Amino acid sequence: MSRIFLVDDHTIVRDGLRALLANEPNITIVGEASNGQELLDRLPTAPADVVLLDANMPVLDGLATTQRLRAEYPQVRVLILSMLAHERYIGQLFDAGASGYVLKSAEKDEILLGIQMVISGRQFLCSDLGLNMLRKVLTKDDEPDETTKASRLSRRESEVLQLLAEGLTTNEIAEKLFTSKRTIETHRQNILEKTQTKNTAALIRMAVTQGLLD
Template identity: 40%
Template sequence: MKTYGNIKVAIADDHEIFRDGLRAMLQKQQDILLVAEAANGKELIEQVKSQEPDIVISDVKMPVMDGAAATRHLSEHYPQVGIIALTMFDEEDLIIDMLEAGARGYLLKNADKNEIIEAIKSVYQQQPYYCRHTSNKLAQMVAKSKFNPYKQKQKPEFNEREVDIVADICNGLTSKQIAEKIFLSVRTVEGLRLKIMEKMEVKNTAGIIIYAIKNNLYKPNNV
């Protein structure tokens, strides 16, 4: 597992005001070093070639060359670079395009500072990152896509209770609802939920849903 030094980050977005805000936030982080900015995919490829970032945060919609095309090129020529897609809430198909092109995670543009930092550090450690605000619909779309970061990993074992809780989470139940269903305290269910996330190496509910469907722990009713 990589240790944190200065994680070198490049950002790509055609909106200068958004880049300004992202730059100001990243420059305040002690263990993150912003090394490059780009306004389109072509510029991003040139910056990655010259600056060798560890992480790229790229908008999906950009002029000249869009995020998916740039991601395909970077994944082929610079596979060591972790790419995080940056998107609006209603661009599910574009998120799938980015992940299938080689991105290792995605963030919605309304993500807060802490989530952006968490995404950078997760992808830097070669762990996928799914935005906390992922809808159940999008999580299932990601799970059914060609994107699969779990192929080479040794599969952890889940007991019957954990599998049942995973199914309840995938069906949209809250910890309180699960606790009432299986006659446990909410605190106990939260503890089991954390244990499940640790086994899956995911950070949130979206991660649980995507992992569960990808690894046949849960089958959606509409499949």
């Protein structure tokens, strides 16, 4: 019997996962938490084989939680379940000790396969991510220049870039654009990925150089 601990800051996601796994004969849900710190507080009394872990959470996010789990509970496997599809961030999570990464849009069978793979000691990457990475490798020789990369930004991403350059915080941008902090963080990650910049400072430098800011 595989013991699974669910960690996501949205109750509806945890409820959905619990319902999804409820009838699996070889799986039992031993606990739930809304962030990484809650997980670490509860693991001593609710031991698990696999932690199904969201990447983007308050208090202690997926990356920090994975690092703590590798240091404090090395026997526990980490399967990331996230909406984020950025190669750099995925690589950081694997480097931190995650055994697998599955998009929240994945089908039930793929989530179950991911659980089985990490329990067996192997690594797992969901098919959509794997195919997307393969396409990027195959088209690497046709890599566009910086101006072309920046032109890939959507209208909303360009708005977020402008506000970042003006020094607004994520919360301030979310309030200004009438959306959630999570959405702005996702836009920011998309902008970094599309422009292939490592952080906000490098992004702003590139945007100034390319004349992308008002």
